[in-house]
Amino acid sequence: MPKIGAKLRELRRRRDLSVRELAIRSGISHSTISLIERDKMSPSVDTLGAVLDALGTTLTGFFSDLQSSLPYSPFYASTDLVEIGNQDTISYRVIGLDHPNRQMLMLHERYAPSGDSGELTHSAQEAGMVISGAVEVAVGNQKRVLRPGDGYYFDSRLPHRFRNVHNSHSEILSAITPPTY
Template sequence: MDITTGERLKIARQRAGLSQRALAKKAGVGNATVSLIESDRINPSVSALKRILDAIAMPLSDFFAIDEKASEEKVFKAGSLTEIGRGGISFRQIGKDLSGRALQLLYETYQPGADTGKIMLRHEGEEAGFVISGRIELTIGSTLHILNAGDAYYFKSAEPHRFRNATARPAVIVSACTPPTF
């Protein structure tokens, strides 16, 4: 069953026992924002969606696995990876439902000009990755790092962070997050 972001958010919010107004307040966003997302009238950035999901303690991976059955697959073909990205960023995740798992592995593609959003990401755990191609700006706290193909990173995900492709060519990263809270 292929459901929209808005439908998924409504299901997640209802499972958490929250009204739209309560979720908006808890997430620090306007009441209309939750309503507009649930009605599929706006498509939130990765950081905005993450902020809303943090208010109900739900990782992005679990959000995009709503109404999909957990799999015990061991091998994943390129076309079977779960897309959890938005707006110029593709996050292709190995596996659909990562609840109960210790690791999240992503194949990330940032189109020219794409970034994870003005609000910096923060979540539990640690993350690490390799830049496979292109160039990425990684901001951790107040420090900007320019990473090129072959460069890598490793940091505690609770530190505010943001990824941005400021070039005219796509950038590709392979990353891991543990536990899968992104």
């Protein structure tokens, strides 16, 4: 997890505010703000949100350029892909889970025969391409069976569903931004 204290302190100083002034504006105690700025305490989302609101910024804006100090490689062997699904029904393997400041979710999806995601909605945009098999993709009131080389791109706030209609496994390579799924 990246250290946020120095960046928070920089934002406060840029606005020429003391810790006490920021505490009064945000409703968060000055001791809590001091601990956060010194990376002695990890704030809750609500606490950090209140402090950032008082500084005139948002959580998204604050984290958009914050870089992790953890080392990472831009390359991932198949054994490095983290499973976040169920290998027996629908496998979702994440590419680049440890990438600092990751702004998209890149997935290798593998659907067992008759695998069905059920209806989904989330705040993002989603795109993908079928690599093998045949997948019925439904978005809103539209539905189509996609085969290898066919793709999709849609607003994920629309109800959507993926269903393997092939007699064997089907695979999709997909991306979701922001990574909300």
